[in-house]
Amino acid sequence: MERQFNSIEDLVFNKSFREWILNNESSNAVYWEKWVLENPDKKEILNHSKAIMYALSVNHNKLSEEEISTEINKILQKLDNTTDTIPVETFYGDKNIIPIKQFFLQRRLWVGAAAILLIFFLSLYTIFYRHNNKMGNSAYYELPDGSNSTASIERVNNSDSVQQVNLSEGSKVSLFPRSKLTFSEDSAGSKREVYLTGQAFFQVAKNPLKPFFVFTKNMVTKVLGTSFLIRAYDNDKAASVEVRTGKVSVYKKENFTDSNIRSKRLDGIIVTPNQKMVYDFKSDQLTKTIIEKPVLLEPAVQNNFVFDGTPVKDVFKLLEDAYGIRIMYDDDLLSSCSLTATFGSEGFYDKISLICKAINASYEIIDGNIFITSKGCK
Amino acid sequence: MIDHELLWTRFKEGDADAFGLIFRTFYQDMYNYGSRFTKNTELIKDCLQDLFLTLWKNRETINNTASVKNYLLKSVRRKLNKKINNNKLSIYFNESSFDAGFNIVLPVENNLILQEQLTELTYKVRNVVERLSKRQQEIIYLRFYMDMDVEQIAEIMTLNRQSVYNLMYDALKQFKSLAGPDYFSIPFSVFLLIGFSIRL
Secondary structure (H helix, E strand, O other), X not given: OOOOOOOHHHHHOXXXXXXXXXXXXXXXXXXXXXXXXHOHHHHHHHHHHHHHHHHOOEXXXXXXXXXXXXXXXXXXXXXXXXXXXXXXXXXXXXOOOOOHHHHHHOOOXXXXXXXXXXXXXXXXXXXXXXXXXXXXXXXXXXXXXXXOOOOEEEEEEOOOOOEEEEOOOOOEXXXXXXXXXXXXXXXXOOOOXXXXXXXXXXXOOOOOOOOEEEEOOOEEEEEOOOEEEEEEOOOOOEEEEXXXXXXXXXXXXXXXXXXHHHOOOXXXXXXXXXXXXXXXXXOOEEEEEEOOOOOOOOHHHHHHOEEEEEEHHHHHHHHHHHHOOOEEOXXXXXXXOEEEEEOOOOOHHHHHHXXXXXXXXXXXXXXXXXXXXXXXXX | OOOHHHHHHXXXXXOHHHHHHHHHHHHHHHXXXXXXXXXXXXXXXXXXXXXXHHHHHOOOOOOOOOOHHHHHHHHHHHHHHHHHHHXXXXXXXXXXXXXXXXXXXXXXXXXXXXXXXXXXXXXXXXHHHHHOOHXXXXXXXXXXXXXOOHHHHHHXXXXXXXXXXHHHHHHHHHHHHHHOOOOOHHHHHHHHHHHHOOOO
8 A cells, every 4th residue: 555645635535544534444544644654744735634624524424224225125116117027938837736626536525524614614714813904913914906705715834844735726835834825716716816924935837917926914926937935924033035936026015006916017126036035024124135045047057167267257147147146247357357167066155255266356245136346357 | 346337238228236236336425415405314315216216217218428426416416406496485496505514523633732733724724615605615525525526516516617617716716815825725725726637
């Protein structure tokens, strides 16, 4: 840090100097105190610089990270009506789904009867539960279009293992312990809306014309056809949506409107594979991040991570495609960086860390994307 | 360093992630600048929401910009002044409500003599700054806290370059008449002038 400071301007426009004077930033103090001692001839410049800074200091209200995030999420949710349509994927049915009729025929009659009785009582229970809910803040919600007249089915998993629930319109739900799924079932499978408390993994049958909705206590998740995990236990501090394949969009419950239900495209905040949306109850924040262990979108590409003097931009492109996670960086700065390395089964973060180490860069996760900071390569 | 122009291009292509990042990168600065025009923080936040929403809606027709920050600060200024003026009587129309809010910080030095010297100097600078017009103060604020050069300041304040120079030259003259042929006037004017790289 051997720099010359010969004028007032050199000093007052130096960030580190300003922090030292105005904020008593002690990390810079050592440097500047040394500079003062070594440059007795600059005393006048120094004093005038200080005077100018003292006289021109202003109060800026430093916003917290949370405040800024709140504002960002507000605007991202408002983009609803202006977001481009996401390309609609081709429709295909899932061959592994067992139609609901068959599901019942496979069991003995008395089991069916018991089930019907159970459903009857559960419906009664649900009706009362919902009724009470209008006063309290429990996890059940009215269908947004008010059509809660359809008899709804409730599945509660009180066991220790994951239970499979097949919906008549073709989607599969793996319901985790201590979780509850409510849905209406009619022959046409016209309603693609379910209500969840707890945790479940969804594999939604593709139907671009009819979005699938998952309502949880504070969030609404809208999908066209994809797989994802939702965690929304009543007692947790936060709820989350993790995407495995495809795209989903997530709304805060309070921002979800009828037009979001009707529209055939994904609006709200869009979450893509290996990304995760976390809803923190305390701060009332939706934050997009990357899941703890990102997985390869197609496991077969695992062997392709062999680089020999490969431009690092190409490396990032390959990783972006493999994991579906956006990696953002300065094109110009990284244009001269290249990488020679072979990756095996390292996790995503390990790979990114190794690359960053090799090109003398660092990374951070912002809004579910990887952001590379680098000074460039020589 | 984040490449702002790259972000801008991606945003114009409809990339909501890039848009979010632009928002995050500049939000604090825009908020700070906005807070020079009104103390009403909700008004500033609303204004910034509007501004970003309009940006997104018009993203395809917005020009490429040499400096994203410059463009955004200019938008803040225009939009916020419009909102503030709407709430006022028409007689104040076009009047900028800028208030740099320069507040003096008193020096703390181990050496008492030095402390006194510095305090005196600080008040001298302060005296001058207080007598400057709103526009002159705004120029100093933008130069000092937003790291803008003359060209950029002119654009933000919708003045031409020459007007910015004139305003600064005028400020300098005021200063000289106040301080007299004080030794201090020389470095301070040097600060003002070098900061704007003009030769007289």
